[in-house]
Amino acid sequence: MNRVVIVGASAGGLATAEALRRLGYAGVITLVGEEVHPPYDRPPLSKQILAGQWTPDRLALRGQAEIDALNLDLRLGVAATGVDVAGRAVALADGDHLPYEALVVATGVRPRRLPGTDGLTGVHTLRTLEDAMALKARLRPGRRLVIVGAGFVGAEVAAVAQGLGVEVTMLEAAPVPLGPAVGDDVGRFLARVHLDHGITLRTGVSVARVLGEAGEVSGVELADGSVIAADDVLVAIGSVPNTEWLAGSGLTVHDGLIADRYCAAGPGVYGVGDVVRWHNPLFDTAMRIEHRTNAAEQGMAVARTLLDPGRPHPFAPVPYVWSDQYDMKIQIYGYLRDHEETAVIDGDLSGASDSRRFLVAYRRGDRLAGVIAAGVSPKLLRGWRALIAAGSTWDAAMTSAAA
Known part of the structure; x- marks a missing residue:
């Protein structure tokens, strides 16, 4: 070759x-x-x-x-x-x-884009260096940012923008942010973190159109006819x-x-x-x-x-994803989509405490499919990663967690 x-x-x-x-x-x-x-x-x-x-x-x-x-x-x-x-x-x-x-x-x-937004100043996506620099130049105290999509990218930008003094509204079509990916309990927990930091979060809503005046974005109109004023709009609805x-x-x-x-x-x-x-x-x-x-x-x-084409090795990783939001580093090992059950191994997702510490395990079939955590020790996370990599059954993983 x-x-x-x-x-x-x-x-x-x-x-x-x-x-x-x-x-x-x-x-x-x-x-x-x-x-x-x-x-x-x-x-x-x-x-x-x-x-x-x-x-x-x-x-x-x-x-x-x-x-x-x-x-x-x-x-x-x-x-x-x-x-x-x-x-x-x-x-x-x-x-x-x-x-x-x-x-x-x-x-x-x-990034996916919203129709009718081409050429409208103040409408952003985030994938390239130029995208980031263009958005950064407009995030100043007192300005209004509407984020369409409350996934990891939208959530990370919301956390940064709030820290810069920007008034942030997040719009999410699903009833619970990230629910399909991480489950409703974890999704509601992460949503509360944003609400606690002063983010306005509206779920179960859809965008009808982005409004503009003289070539500049002015707001977002929802399907119910309501309008949210905006100086900038970040479209974070997937890729x-x-x-x-x-x-x-x-x-x-x-x-x-x-x-x-x-x-x-x-x-x-x-x-x-x-x-x-x-x-x-x-x-x-x-x-x-x-x-x-x-x-x-x-x-x-x-x-x-x-x-070495004669001896190909299957690519069989334990996927790893992280997200930094406020003072939390959220880490995910495994594949959480299509899970059938969750178990809170550490921490409290109910909102009864101010703790940002949690570890949740996910079951798919009879297997441990993955975990999501924040604030737990790296050693503990490595142990769970090893169980996923070994193809641990759910019952064996739960027994190990209880030991």
Whole structure:
């Protein structure tokens, strides 16, 4: 194998390139990125960057000397527009065609948008450095921010904006924020944290349209006709995998690039990071994980498979997600969606105390599927992660918790 093309120059794409070099690959590695920036970290965009604690130069995943040492054919500021799987070539927006022996798709996701908001100043999404800097410039004391969507991104921005003196309203279509992901009890607990910090939270509502005057956002009209005044609106209603460029390739796309347990999506084609929906044999289900840790681990796994195709190893991680909100660091191990039961192992979710400490376990079938926690010891969390990785039954996990 003499040439690997990696499309997507973020955490997953960079991790793949680094692992290939670390494992001894000496061929050509072409790394294609639509953004003009070298690979940078995205989680701090909704936290340290927005809060003004970091400057953009701190986001770089690697220094220039480290990038140079990888000896990459680096193509930044140019998008991939198509792929010929049979002919093994990637088409770029600048007209170039890149032949490959192995292709790694790591094109990530983009935020969903609300219709009718194009060109309206003060309407934001949050995915890129430019997005974060544009929102940061407008978050000042006394201004009014409406956040559409109370998921992790919306919640993190709400926490930062409140700390900057902004008047924040969060709108959520579901009756309980994050309920489908973490369960109603944990969702209500997290909602109370925001309410305790002065956030206005409205659930079970839908947005009819975003209002504007003279090209500037002025408010949000809900389906019931009520209007919430706003100086800025952040749309945080999920994301769309960047797979349009794969149209006509013969690769299977359905809410992401479909791949098997080895992250293989087709002949010589592999998926890495937010864009890929692969079968995780540890949980015996297909999943698409939008988090930096998974992207990096998946990139390393694909690199190992590329260099030793005769002995592929299934990519079967325990997904890890974290979220910083106010003084809480929320951590999740495992796969919580489609859970059938929860158990509070530590802490109190009832609101009877002011404690922000909790640990909740999740059951799916007869298995321990995951845990979510805040304020607990790392050692305790590592123990629960080990149980998930070992495929512990629910009964065994509950017995262990009671010991």
